[in-house]
Amino acid sequence: MGCFVHWPPVSGADRPPVSPGRLVGVVQNVAEVLLAVAVGGMLASAVARVRRGQVRPVRCGHCGRPGSRAYVRCRHCGRDRP
């Protein structure tokens, strides 16, 4: 017991400096960073728009109740939004 268990895990010091697996890891890290930047940028722009008051609920011109931008027809009164 103990001879076959390496803990803490051996670091990459005994591996070749550049291995295919390491390159894949780098590519994955870059992709994760890009994804995080893209998501963060979208969130930041959305928050900025809400703060500037550019996002307002769409209201039906007939009944005045809030509707959805995705539906042309009001779901309250059934008429097309102006």
Ligand SMILES: [Zn+2]
């Ligand atoms: Zn309506």
